[in-house]
Amino acid sequence: MATQTQGARPQRRHPPWLKVRAALGEQVHDLKRLLGGLNLHTVCQEAKCPNMGECWNHGVATFMILGDICTRGCRYCAVSKGRPMELDLGEPERVAEATEVMGLKHVVITSVDRDDLEDGGAGVFAATIEAVRRRSPHCVVEVLVPDFQGSAESLRIVLEAAPEILNHNMETVPRLYPTARGGGDYHRSLELLRRAQQWAPDIVTKTGMMLGLGEQEKEVHQVMHDLIELKVSILTLGQYLRPTGWHLPVARYYSPQEFQYWKEVGEAMGFRHVESGPLVRSSYLADRQFASLNDSTPTL
Numbered sequence: 001m002a003t004q005t006q007g008a009r010p011q012r013r014h015p016p017w018l019k020v021r022a023a024l025g026e027q028v029h030d031l032k033r034l035l036g037g038l039n040l041h042t043v044c045q046e047a048k049c050p051n052m053g054e055c056w057n058h059g060v061a062t063f064m065i066l067g068d069i070c071t072r073g074c075r076y077c078a079v080s081k082g083r084p085m086e087l088d089l090g091e092p093e094r095v096a097e098a099t100e101v102m103g104l105k106h107v108v109i110t111s112v113d114r115d116d117l118e119d120g121g122a123g124v125f126a127a128t129i130e131a132v133r134r135r136s137p138h139c140v141v142e143v144l145v146p147d148f149q150g151s152a153e154s155l156r157i158v159l160e161a162a163p164e165i166l167n168h169n170m171e172t173v174p175r176l177y178p179t180a181r182g183g184g185d186y187h188r189s190l191e192l193l194r195r196a197q198q199w200a201p202d203i204v205t206k207t208g209m210m211l212g213l214g215e216q217e218k219e220v221h222q223v224m225h226d227l228i229e230l231k232v233s234i235l236t237l238g239q240y241l242r243p244t245g246w247h248l249p250v251a252r253y254y255s256p257q258e259f260q261y262w263k264e265v266g267e268a269m270g271f272r273h274v275e276s277g278p279l280v281r282s283s284y285l286a287d288r289q290f291a292s293l294n295d296s297t298p299t300l
Contacts, residue, residue, distance in 0.1 A: 015253050017278055018239065038094045062108035062144070062283045063095045065128055066121040070112035072183040076171070076210060078243035079112055087117070092124060096131035099139060106287035107132060108167075110144035113183065120146060122154035126161035140164045142206075142286055150188045152195060159200040165234075165290060166196045167206040169282055170227070173219035180213055180248060194230050204293065208236035208282040211262075214251035220262070224269055233272040234289050237262050238280035254278065 040063060069084040070077070099107045109128050114121040122145075129141050142165035148154035159166065174186040197205050207227060211220070227235065237259060242250050259276045266274035273292045275284060 014241070015255075015278075017256055018241070018253070038098055039088075040091070040094055040098055060106045060108070060283065060285060060287050061099075061102060061104055062110055062286075063098070063128075064110055064112065065091055065095065065124055066111040066114050066117075068112065071115040072113045074171075074181050074184070075246075075248045076180050076213065076240060076243075078247075084112070084114060084116060087121075087124065089124075092128040092131040095128050096135040099132050100135040104136065104139055106140045106142065106290065107136075108142045108144055108283040108286055109163075110283075111146060113146045115149060115183070119154045119157065120148035120151060122148060122151075122157040125158045129158075129161040129163050140287065140290055142167060142283070142290070144169065144282060145192075147184065147188050147192055150185075150191065155192060155195055156199065159196060159203065162200075163203060165204045165206055165286075166200070167208070167234075167282060168192050168196075169208040170223060171208070171210055172213050173215045173223055175219060176213050176215060190226055190230065193227070193232055197231050204234065204290065205230070205232045206234035206236070206282075206289075207232055208238070210238060210240035211254050211259075212240035212250050212252050213248060221265070224266060224271075228270050233293060235266050235271045235274050235276075236280055236282050236284065236289075237266075237274070237276040238282075238284075239278040 064079075067084045067088070068080060070079050070081050071084060073081050095107075095109065109125065109132075111121050111125065125143055125145065129143065132139060132141055141163040143158060143163045144167040145155075145158060147168065168189060170186070170189055171184070172180050177184055177186050193205055193207060196203065209220070209223065224235070239254055239259075240248075240250060242248065256278060259278060259280075263274045263276035266276070273289050275289055
């Protein structure tokens with residue numbers, strides 16, 4: 001199994017607002033041991049998320065299914081890239097077990113890209129949703145799916161398993177896709193969100209973007225406009241941080257005040273919830289994002 005070497009972590013100094021305490025504490029260590037014993041991966045750990053301890057203590061975790069090797073070479077992502085191993089068909093039940101033991105009230109299920117599979121892993125997504133439902137019937141299930149290379153059938157398989165939230169991240173503006181998101185296509189991602197809204201209007205649609213890759217203000221406005229046209233409910237905005245020297249450099253650090261500006265822009269445009277901040281990631285306190293929809297009047 002060959003994986004791509006991505007180099008050492010860059011030494012550039014981050015602004016003070018990006019410094020957070022490491023995820024420590026007995027509970028976090030216990031959960032890491034549990035996940036290790038079940039041979040499960042979380043994005044919280046794989047992507048070096050700065051909010052891991054806060055989310056886990058909040059009853060939210062993001063499991064990464066279909067292994068931990070991605071078939072694509074996105075220049076912003078910390079997940080290893082290369083040739084994946086064979087499918088682990090016991091993974092859905094182990095995710096469900098971990099969800100139950102951890103007492104999660106909101107679980108996010110995501111994956112690496114598996115372009116080597118005919119359905120892109122959609123069947124395993126569906127099996128994982130169903131397994132979590134059996135063991136934790138009151139847990140909200142959110143899926144953060146890849147683009148399935150545009151396959152409508154793969155998307156239907158996931159939607160028919162009826163998660164409460166269907167998330168697919170746009171990540172960046174169209175101009176930066178060729179350099180940042182190898183194998184991705186902006187309009188294909190928009191089409192996935194359009195289909196999800198059309199085919200399963202009761203499922204909340206959600207997406208996220210990174211800022212700091214070199215996008216221009218007018219380009220961010222345009223992406224947000226495209227998403228509002230599709231009636232996407234939740235938008236997350238966070239700062240891109242360079243995982244290693246192999247990854248794209250940070251073009252700009254946005255201040256907390258600038259993230260607040262984009263939150264206000266998004267709310268004014270009609271998103272039902274905008275989570276925006278330097279350390280915000282797609283599933284950051286995802287339960288709060290979902291709960292907020294019941295406290296707001298849809299404006300779409």
